[in-house]
Amino acid sequence: MIEDIELEVFINDVYEYYGFDFGNYSRASLKRRVNRIYQLDGLVNFYEFLSKVKYNPEYFKKVIDEITVNVTEMFRDPSFYKVVRNEILPLLATKPFIRLWHAGCSTGEEVYSMAILLKEAGLLHKSLLYATDINSQVLETAKKGIFPLRMMKEYSINYRDSGGEEDFSNYYIANYGNAKFSEELISRMVFSQHNLVSDTSFNEFDMILCRNVLIYFDNDLQKKAIQLFDESLSFFGFLALGTKETIKYSIPQNRYKQVQKEKIWRKVQ
Amino acid sequence: MISNCKIIIIGGSAGSLQVLMDILPLIPKTDSFAIVIVLHRRASDDLTLEELIKVKANIPVKIIEDKISFKPGYLYVAPANYHLLFEKNGTIALDTSGKVNFSRPSIDVSFESVSEIYGNTVIGILLSGSNTDGTEGLKAIQKAGGLVIVQDPISAEMPFMPKNAIQNITPDYVLNPQEILDFILLINKI
Numbered sequence: 001m002i003e004d005i006e007l008e009v010f011i012n013d014v015y016e017y018y019g020f021d022f023g024n025y026s027r028a029s030l031k032r033r034v035n036r037i038y039q040l041d042g043l044v045n046f047y048e049f050l051s052k053v054k055y056n057p058e059y060f061k062k063v064i065d066e067i068t069v070n071v072t073e074m075f076r077d078p079s080f081y082k083v084v085r086n087e088i089l090p091l092l093a094t095k096p097f098i099r100l101w102h103a104g105c106s107t108g109e110e111v112y113s114m115a116i117l118l119k120e121a122g123l124l125h126k127s128l129l130y131a132t133d134i135n136s137q138v139l140e141t142a143k144k145g146i147f148p149l150r151m152m153k154e155y156s157i158n159y160r161d162s163g164g165e166e167d168f169s170n171y172y173i174a175n176y177g178n179a180k181f182s183e184e185l186i187s188r189m190v191f192s193q194h195n196l197v198s199d200t201s202f203n204e205f206d207m208i209l210c211r212n213v214l215i216y217f218d219n220d221l222q223k224k225a226i227q228l229f230d231e232s233l234s235f236f237g238f239l240a241l242g243t244k245e246t247i248k249y250s251i252p253q254n255r256y257k258q259v260q261k262e263k264i265w266r267k268v269q
Numbered sequence: 270m271i272s273n274c275k276i277i278i279i280g281g282s283a284g285s286l287q288v289l290m291d292i293l294p295l296i297p298k299t300d301s302f303a304i305v306i307v308l309h310r311r312a313s314d315d316l317t318l319e320e321l322i323k324v325k326a327n328i329p330v331k332i333i334e335d336k337i338s339f340k341p342g343y344l345y346v347a348p349a350n351y352h353l354l355f356e357k358n359g360t361i362a363l364d365t366s367g368k369v370n371f372s373r374p375s376i377d378v379s380f381e382s383v384s385e386i387y388g389n390t391v392i393g394i395l396l397s398g399s400n401t402d403g404t405e406g407l408k409a410i411q412k413a414g415g416l417v418i419v420q421d422p423i424s425a426e427m428p429f430m431p432k433n434a435i436q437n438i439t440p441d442y443v444l445n446p447q448e449i450l451d452f453i454l455l456i457n458k459i
Contacts, residue, residue, distance in 0.1 A: 026336075027356060027357065028357075028362040029363075032382070071366055078313070212365045214335065215335045215362065215363045244351060245334070245335050246335070
């Protein structure tokens with residue numbers, strides 16, 4: 001187990017050597033994950049770990065992978081997708097062109113989920129899904145659209161619970177334990193590296209999804225990220241967060257209207 | 270030890286809900302400690318567990334959201350599909366990283382986190398279940414000076430989880446549900 005002060009040294013050195021700033025990350029979770037790497041690798045000396053992080057970029061990639069939490073799934077929280085399907089997409093349908101941004105998309109499962117919803121609503125051809133993450137490695141996975149076949153049973157249940165009526169297996173080709181999702185979905189996606197801590201707004205969007213990313217940030221950084229989303233959202237655009245996250249403390253309440261009980265807010269002024 | 274308790278944290282899996290339903294109605298409101306419940310539950314189980322506990326408990330239930338403050342006098346339930354962690358500044362943190370012991374929320378994760386922040390003011394209770402979750406967490410609570418209670422496996426619907434704990438650590442008490450209740454009623458009163 002590392003000490004609090006060691007965690008701070010780690011954060012400083014990572015910033016100095018690689019430019020990733022974890023200074024405003026929530027400590028409880030960050031510490032747990034640094035500890036995990038530390039234990040998994042059987043390290044006993046913190047400074048040995050630290051020099052490995054600093055001087056071995058390949059090892060650092062592994063560390064980044066672990067501490068940025070890349071656990072995600074397709075149609076996570078089916079009731080959320082149901083509301084998107086039934087309430088949000090009909091409103092976006094009137095637009096000539098629909099821009100969406102998945103901020104912190106990880107390996108892309110939620111981006112593919114959204115693309116499937118857009119396709120079923122007949123909107124995919126006029127939509128563009130921007131998907132960004134701080135971690136360039138996960139974006140490589142996301143771009144390929146290849147996910148473990150063993151997950152498909154669970155995902156197809158989620159899909160059905162979200163109101164999906166098609167045969168979920170129509171969206172991918174099964175091959176050697178993998179499920180490769182269709183090119184039609186991938187062709188409407190743009191992947192790029194973007195850091196919510198340090199990068200600015202890069203476009204205007206009709207919907208921004210950032211689910212279960214802000215829980216890893218402290219209050220200051222949350223506020224900053226939500227301001228960035230606010231700047232990047234068109235009027236009457238939608239902001240979607242994770243089921244336990246809120247914009248309540250970051251932005252004046254009268255500017256956004258919550259959609260039902262879901263963590264989706266519409267920019268109204 | 271039981272005069273400076275700030276947190277009772279209870280972990281359970283299969284067979285533990287009934288124990289909670291039996292003892293929670295008999296614990297009066299208090300300002301002296303908080304109760305945290307970490308149960309293995311389905312990922313899609315939205316707030317049904319919270320609603321169920323709300324009906325039974327006298328202590329008011331605070332629904333957990335990211336970064337809410339953690340205070341005595343309230344009951345908190347680890348949300349479905351998140352690990353529940355504690356921050357130094359007295360708030361609650363959530364985490365969606367991988368399952369631990371096939372579970373999210375994991376009892377070990379919350380127990381370890383609470384012991385790190387609240388040390389010897391923690392009482393950890395492990396109830397019925399058929400998983401190994403909780404044992405490492407109890408170890409951490411004990412190491413940090415907290416007190417550890419394990420449900421007597423004979424009284425547990427699923428004895429595996431408490432048994433696993435008893436085989437790997439020496440709990441301060443091994444109690445049946447009635448004795449657990451009696452113990453809780455004496456906390457901070459002596």
